[in-house]
Amino acid sequence: MNQTDLLKINVNEHTEKKNGLTYLSWAWAWAEVLKADPAANFKVEMFDGSPLMPVGGSFMVWVTVTIFEKPVTCMLPVLDYRNKPIPTPNSFDVNTSIMRCLTKAIAMHGLGLYIYAGEDLPETDLNAEPKVESKAEPKAEKPKANKRIQVTEWDNSDASRKLFADGLIEYSSLCQTVDDLNGYWLSNQLQLESLKQTHTDLFKQVLETFSMKKKLFTEGK
Amino acid sequence: MKITNRYNLPMALTNAMMKDDYSKGSSEYSVTGLLQPPRVALLREQYDDQIEIDISDKMYTFLGTALHKVLEAAGMPANNTAEERLYADVDGSKISGQIDVQERTPAGTVIWDYKVTSVWSVIHEKTEWVEQLNMYKWFVETVKQERVVGLKVCAFLRDWSKNGSGANYPEASIVVVDIPVWSATETEAFIRDRLNAYKMAKMAKDFGEELPLCSNQERWMSETTFAVKREGRKTAIRVLTSEQEAKEMAIKENGYVETRLGEPRRCTGNYCQVAQWCDQYQGEAK
Numbered sequence: 001m002n003q004t005d006l007l008k009i010n011v012n013e014h015t016e017k018k019n020g021l022t023y024l025s026w027a028w029a030w031a032e033v034l035k036a037d038p039a040a041n042f043k044v045e046m047f048d049g050s051p052l053m054p055v056g057g058s059f060m061v062w063v064t065v066t067i068f069e070k071p072v073t074c075m076l077p078v079l080d081y082r083n084k085p086i087p088t089p090n091s092f093d094v095n096t097s098i099m100r101c102l103t104k105a106i107a108m109h110g111l112g113l114y115i116y117a118g119e120d121l122p123e124t125d126l127n128a129e130p131k132v133e134s135k136a137e138p139k140a141e142k143p144k145a146n147k148r149i150q151v152t153e154w155d156n157s158d159a160s161r162k163l164f165a166d167g168l169i170e171y172s173s174l175c176q177t178v179d180d181l182n183g184y185w186l187s188n189q190l191q192l193e194s195l196k197q198t199h200t201d202l203f204k205q206v207l208e209t210f211s212m213k214k215k216l217f218t219e220g221k
Numbered sequence: 222m223k224i225t226n227r228y229n230l231p232m233a234l235t236n237a238m239m240k241d242d243y244s245k246g247s248s249e250y251s252v253t254g255l256l257q258p259p260r261v262a263l264l265r266e267q268y269d270d271q272i273e274i275d276i277s278d279k280m281y282t283f284l285g286t287a288l289h290k291v292l293e294a295a296g297m298p299a300n301n302t303a304e305e306r307l308y309a310d311v312d313g314s315k316i317s318g319q320i321d322v323q324e325r326t327p328a329g330t331v332i333w334d335y336k337v338t339s340v341w342s343v344i345h346e347k348t349e350w351v352e353q354l355n356m357y358k359w360f361v362e363t364v365k366q367e368r369v370v371g372l373k374v375c376a377f378l379r380d381w382s383k384n385g386s387g388a389n390y391p392e393a394s395i396v397v398v399d400i401p402v403w404s405a406t407e408t409e410a411f412i413r414d415r416l417n418a419y420k421m422a423k424m425a426k427d428f429g430e431e432l433p434l435c436s437n438q439e440r441w442m443s444e445t446t447f448a449v450k451r452e453g454r455k456t457a458i459r460v461l462t463s464e465q466e467a468k469e470m471a472i473k474e475n476g477y478v479e480t481r482l483g484e485p486r487r488c489t490g491n492y493c494q495v496a497q498w499c500d501q502y503q504g505e506a507k
Contacts, residue, residue, distance in 0.1 A: 090312075092312055092313060093312070096313065182424065185427075186420050186421075189420055189423065189424065190249075190313050190314065192427075193423070207428070210428070211429075214428065
């Protein structure tokens with residue numbers, strides 16, 4: 001698989017509309033990236049130890065995604081639900097912006113890029129043989145040219161939920177205190193609530209990991 | 222929730238009273254839900270299948286619902302919008318509020334809320350009303366981008382009496398109460414606080430940790446009073462809120478002071494419906 005193949009992937013089933021904007025699941029997008037290039041990685045750019053770059057009273061986050069050894073860096077402002085810059089973002093706001101920025105950077109490599117371009121469907125392979133039986137693609141609502149595309153952090157597939165749970169468990173090792181763990185949990189609470197309903201076992205795995213780490217921190221170990 | 226009918230009320234009435242039309246739409250939190258103490262809401266959710274309520278205890282709720290139905294059935298003036306539910310996304314959570322009536326005036330929108338309530342509620346400002354109506358104001362201004370120029374509660378006073386007297390006693394059984402208006406910034410901060418309280422409480426519940434405690438205000442804590450009494454007399458000479466004043470009077474009257482501790486009326490009367498499972502209340506009751 002190469003960049004051209006990423007451009008052809010139809011992401012329509014993994015988007016959702018919210019407040020007139022199209023959101024793409026970061027978990028699903030990253031899973032597709034890893035399928036294409038297992039060596040892919042991403043990096044949140046830091047500014048004096050902070051992921052936030054101050055710009056005129058508000059903040060930007062920057063993420064670099066490297067696929068097929070090619071790094072692409074994207075920026076995104078930290079915005080509230082009305083898409084207004086947040087002067088004092090909390091951990092949830094920062095987390096949301098970073099994951100949105102991650103998906104934007106992935107799109108710059110080709111995956112879901114067609115949505116940003118205001119198209120309904122990805123590039124088709126003109127040289128490919130036409131299929132005898134084909135289902136018409138569900139036509140997505142055409143985004144208006146001036147609408148900024150954002151991404152969400154959630155979709156319903158088993159794979160993305162597993163990826164989400166594994167990610168939480170893995171990154172919980174970066175937490176140094178109970179407050180860090182609580183903050184990380186709260187940042188993902190909406191998705192965790194959903195996980196509890198649909199994938200109880202995965203939820204329990206995450207809960208047990210966090211509980212164990214909390215206990216260790218509380219006991220000072 | 223189990224509904225009982227201890228007083229053998231007629232089926233036609235119980236059917237009507239058991240019908241629950243309440244919905245928070247497709248939102249995660251509603252305005253009225255956010256105003257509940259998180260401890261109460263989460264315990265209710267946990268013990269829903271064990272909570273028992275007698276149909277007779279639902280009278281006031283039923284009267285409130287009936288009032289809204291009658292108003293809706295009568296039709297609204299052209300410049301009024303009734304029972305509109307508005308949605309907003311705050312910090313990733315979808316919240317909603319259903320507004321009884323929005324009256325459009327040349328100056329802007331006036332928000333009305335109809336309530337069946339007690340005389341006491343209009344004599345003493347109810348914090349919950351101020352919070353509720355200001356959240357509605359925030360929805361109208363944020364979602365509909367309309368200017369709100371007034372917040373009003375139309376209160377139907379179930380215990381009003383023609384013979385009632387005293388400072389601020391309402392003149393009629395139906396009165397309009399003006400609600401103080403907050404700024405959008407203040408309300409947004411309040412909404413975030415409530416959301417945060419719920420998020421913290423849910424996390425505590427997931428980890429099996431102690432739920433956040435209800436505040437004295439949330440528990441409807443009554444004030445501790447000091448009754449000046451005398452031997453041989455059944456009733457108090459006077460009940461005071463100051464212990465010092467009570468002691469001074471007791472010396473003058475050759476009596477003694479009886480301390481009447483304030484009590485969390487919401488818990489003692491089980492108005493929260495979960496007092497028996499609440500470790501905060503049960504811990505104190507022991």
